[in-house]
Amino acid sequence: MVKFTEDSQRLELGYGFWRTATAKGAYKFYMDDPVVGQVVYFGTMREAGNPVSLVLRLRIEQKKIAEIETIVIRTGMNPSRPADTGAESFEKMGGPDPLFLETIPPAERVSRDELARTANKYFSSMQLNDGKCDYSFFADDCSRIENGQQATEGRNTMASGSGQNNSYTAQKGCRAQFETGLLHFVTRIRDRRFVVLDTEHGVALAFGFFDHAAGNTRTFQTPDGRTVAAGPTQPWTREIAEALKVEKGKIRRIIAIFQRCPYGMNSGWSSWEDSLSDKARW
């Protein structure tokens, strides 16, 4: 029987968003991996007329759908912009950054393992970020979109981009953000499942969970020697799907879709042990 989850909860097919979806939206981004028979779709839709962002993963077996995994971003589920589901912002963009759609010249293509390893450096360097690692895996022109908002390089309007010394700012680039050491509050990035490794386009897509344990993990030292208290004050987790464009061993573009979920939640696709592990799987 086909297995279906919505926001990590296993449901009968036909329930949840199946009963409330009213229309397809204008933003569509497909990522596929024929080697493992999986396709992931970032898109927008309407639910009772309200815009929502959708992440959809399908696994295909013998031309039939075997697995359906969905995340539906609704109003109130995005902590930094509670009124925004990201859908309208995605639709204003018209589609994914064209770079995601460009093929990698055959001579420059890397193995699936190498693609996943490079993309995974992003997660490993963010977890308990201290600003002291080698962040050269970011390309100089790297930029990141989160729930339809530009989250790097100052072209953004995110609430977290206040520019204060104690909170990481979207006014900086991908690498510079990590060099501040201010993302320390992401205490664990767990259950990293790379479900698409498209070597032809250099695109890696992972599902995962960003834990914010809060408590004493909020207090840390920055690379310039300051003691800082920053980040969420309550334990909660970000359920996330993140697409990374990798070229010549460097990350050039990132698109993330995420929402708040209970601290420590399981994806519905992993054992308890795997769900709490920060090891990447593909």
Next chain:
Amino acid sequence: MRGGPVLVFLSGLLLLISGAVSISVMQAADESCERACLNRIVDQYLSALVAHDPSRLPLAKNVRFTEDGVQLQLGDALWATAGGLGTYKLVFAEPEANAIGAYAVVQENGSGALLALRLKVDKRKITEVETLVARKPTTGILNTDNLTEPRPAFLENVPTEERPSREEMVSIVNKYFDGIEQGNGDIVPFDPDCIRIENGIQTCPGSASSPLGALSCGAQLSTKIFTYIQSVNPRRFPVVDRERGLVLAIVRFNHPATQQTVAVPGRGRITMGRYSTWPNSTQIAELFKIKNRKIKEITAAIVTGAYKVPMGWD
């Protein structure tokens, strides 16, 4: 004299047997945990929680812990963030089932959170820890400032001869959930003055200024304003404190959001609350005071989550 050695042997055997019996009785006494013992364990739990140190607890080797339905390592989540306790603490127990329930207000980085706690104990060691933590971002309503001490009804004992059986108490509470599902307050044995407090806020009788006015708990149900709650499932009743007339129900309200408005007799078509706008579920730890076989008071801790979120124990 001839029987001497036999008598000595028999009396020795009797001594051994009686010794074994008394040791066994002592062990049983040591291992049982009556109400006072169970209450002490709650106090230990809350003290260890704010000290961020679960090793202070008498834990069974295979203890299992959940917060908001998610299985975690003991020491994680609220264990890392609880900064202090409020004055509100309501503890109840079912010694026959080695089960304890409690509500407490916990300070978390300057914000009040309402903790609902269920413990199961075996041989004086904690084997199960189930918690729901109502925090501002994960609940529609919360006011811990209103929760300074338990309402007296939850602390009053029921005279021994007036105590219903466990089954009857559960049956009374089940009718409440049936009444929600069916939009029918008439099938629920409410005391006419029943009061319900959810996350520190009184939700029935309603306030005179609310859209439906000051309706009683039963009359509210009969308006069908809770039609968005399609089902109350699963339902568990892990603590039934017959001495105090209390039933703890841990349940999940499922809101498929297939209907946003409802026709209320005499009031026209009314828009139901925000929970009717997207598929979601609420996990609820709800405590009922039963008096004279009627529901006298209700207090609940509520956490909103994904539609049909697993509660970790079903």
